[in-house]
Amino acid sequence: MKTEAAIIGAGPAGLITAEVISSKGYTTTVFEEHRMVGVPDHCAGIISVEGFDRLGIPLDDRFYLNTIVGGRLYSANGTCLEIRDRKPRAHIIDRGKFDVYLADVAVDSGVDLRSTTRVKDIVFTKKGVVGVKTEDYDVRSDALINAEGPGGRLMARAGYSTGQEGIFNGFNVDLSGVDVEPDMVEVWFNDEASKGFFTWVAPLGGDRVRVGLASQIGDGHVALKKFIEKRFNVKVPPIRAGRVCTGGPVRRTAYPGMLLVGDVAGQVKPTTAGGVVIGGLCSILAGESASLFIEEGKQTSLDWYEKEWRRLYGHELSTMLTLRRLLNGMGDERINRMFRAFNEEGMGPRIASLIEDGDMDMQADIIRRAFMDPVLLGVMAKVVGRVLLGEVMSFF
Numbered sequence: 001m002k003t004e005a006a007i008i009g010a011g012p013a014g015l016i017t018a019e020v021i022s023s024k025g026y027t028t029t030v031f032e033e034h035r036m037v038g039v040p041d042h043c044a045g046i047i048s049v050e051g052f053d054r055l056g057i058p059l060d061d062r063f064y065l066n067t068i069v070g071g072r073l074y075s076a077n078g079t080c081l082e083i084r085d086r087k088p089r090a091h092i093i094d095r096g097k098f099d100v101y102l103a104d105v106a107v108d109s110g111v112d113l114r115s116t117t118r119v120k121d122i123v124f125t126k127k128g129v130v131g132v133k134t135e136d137y138d139v140r141s142d143a144l145i146n147a148e149g150p151g152g153r154l155m156a157r158a159g160y161s162t163g164q165e166g167i168f169n170g171f172n173v174d175l176s177g178v179d180v181e182p183d184m185v186e187v188w189f190n191d192e193a194s195k196g197f198f199t200w201v202a203p204l205g206g207d208r209v210r211v212g213l214a215s216q217i218g219d220g221h222v223a224l225k226k227f228i229e230k231r232f233n234v235k236v237p238p239i240r241a242g243r244v245c246t247g248g249p250v251r252r253t254a255y256p257g258m259l260l261v262g263d264v265a266g267q268v269k270p271t272t273a274g275g276v277v278i279g280g281l282c283s284i285l286a287g288e289s290a291s292l293f294i295e296e297g298k299q300t301s302l303d304w305y306e307k308e309w310r311r312l313y314g315h316e317l318s319t320m321l322t323l324r325r326l327l328n329g330m331g332d333e334r335i336n337r338m339f340r341a342f343n344e345e346g347m348g349p350r351i352a353s354l355i356e357d358g359d360m361d362m363q364a365d366i367i368r369r370a371f372m373d374p375v376l377l378g379v380m381a382k383v384v385g386r387v388l389l390g391e392v393m394s395f396f
């Protein structure tokens with residue numbers, strides 16, 4: 001078959017890109033290996049309030065679950081730092097239903113969505129990428145958008161490994177019959193359960209919560225069950241597993257005839273592994289860039305995408321990566337001491353006010369301001385150590 005734009009993957013990145021291209025009148029086909037969009041769903045579904053505005057997606061009852069105003073952060077020894085805002089900070093959504101919503105919007109704009117269609121290979125030629133092979137037929141495309149998700153299996157298969165780092169397993173499960181504060185998330189730092197990341201508890205409304213973790217080491221299933229038994233003492237339903245990306249952007253996202261977008265491009269916040277908003281914003285740019293390429297056939301249109309998303313979000317992602325590396329280098333004991341020191345110095349409100357003005361998606365400014373705040377810096381220098389802190393400061 002022939003299509004002007006071929007898109008691998010019906011996740012948020014693929015669907016948002018597809019809708020942009022199709023709305024401009026180009027034939028657009030999305031190939032999704034699973035039978036149903038949104039299944040399996042392995043996401044915590046925490047999306048910033050401003051993220052919806054930025055993406056131009058209205059908050060819809062079909063996927064909306066709850067709104068949160070802040071969080072309680074716990075270090076490994078149970079020291080708690082509470083950060084509560086006065087305004088809503090994030091919405092919690094049903095990610096499976098959110099993806100179905102995006103698919104409906106894409107199909108309404110004219111996208112041909114082909115589920116149960118696995119792309120086997122990307123077809124590279126001397127001229128560049130000219131299409132894909134599915135398990136049943138070959139596809140020729142003017143522009144290919146690779147939105148296959150974390151890891152870049154298809155890229156590696158074609159000999160173009162993305163070199164993506166910092167990917168590891170993440171787990172989620174929804175529980176009912178528990179008692180939590182309805183508008184606060186919990187974040188637990190503990191190397192035994194979730195090394196290189198954290199464990200989260202997100203209230204879904206009523207007596208329901210979504211609990212999950214990601215970890216660089218060990219068996220996340222077992223660690224999550226242990227956490228739930230200790231924290232909630234309820235029976236654990238089947239756990240969903242996925243892959244989180246914490247290593248920042250990949251080296252290259254524009255190839256002759258092809259763009260990489262979303263998780264496969266590493267367009268994910270290294271601090272929280274949230275990729276829906278940043279990946280979605282890059283998808284809009286990818287859609288614009290691919291449309292121009294289809295129209296004019298000039299590779300410069302695709303190269304524009306690479307330059308533009310890095311110009312807009314590259315610094316954000318590299319600043320978040322610096323903070324991720326600092327946290328990874330700290331370990332439980334230093335985080336315990338830091339939380340204790342923050343509490344002793346009564347720094348909860350100071351941090352809250354920093355966060356109040358800050359942006360959940362574009363975190364560079366708030367991270368920079370935290371490291372410029374003399375009181376915060378003083379506490380961190382005592383706890384984190386000047387060498388580690390110096391590495392971070394040199395970034396600014």
Ligand SMILES: Cc1cc2nc3c(=O)[nH]c(=O)nc-3n(C[C@H](O)[C@H](O)[C@H](O)COP(=O)(O)OP(=O)(O)OC[C@H]3O[C@@H](n4cnc5c(N)ncnc54)[C@H](O)[C@@H]3O)c2cc1C
Nearest residue numbers: 009011012013033044045046119149170242262263275276
């Ligand atoms: C445990 C966990 C919790 C998370 N929590 C959050 C959160 O709270 N907030 C947030 O913003 N982000 C979160 N994320 C990250 C978020 O899920 C991703 O950033 C987002 O899904 C990336 O979208 P994407 O379209 O790039 O990739 P994906 O959503 O992974 O979509 C890729 C699609 O491509 C399909 N595909 C892959 N290979 C092929 C092939 N060969 N042929 C056809 N189809 C193929 C897949 O089936 C899939 O549907 C979380 C991730 C995990 C694992």
